[in-house]
Amino acid sequence: MEAYYNCVSCMNRRVRILTVDGNRHEGVITGVDNQYVYLRTDSPRNQVHTSAFYPQNQILTLSLFTLLAIALI
Numbered sequence: 001m002e003a004y005y006n007c008v009s010c011m012n013r014r015v016r017i018l019t020v021d022g023n024r025h026e027g028v029i030t031g032v033d034n035q036y037v038y039l040r041t042d043s044p045r046n047q048v049h050t051s052a053f054y055p056q057n058q059i060l061t062l063s064l065f066t067l068l069a070i071a072l073i
Helices: 002-009
Strands: 014-019 024-032 036-041 058-063 067-072
Touching: 002 024, 002 067, 014 036, 024 058
Parallel strands: none
Antiparallel strands: 014 024, 014 067, 024 036, 036 058
């Protein structure tokens, strides 16, 4: 539950999230529920684009159970 409350307190703010597997993610927290935190990132990650138009932002869904640390940036 601590990860949930940390994410809620950082809603709509730019953060850096470190997960237990060592991945780092940066973006703005747009939503939190009892299982996931939703992070709007600045640029698409690991996506192949087949057209000239694609969104500049994407929502990354992270499990609350994999979060190790959250830092405001």
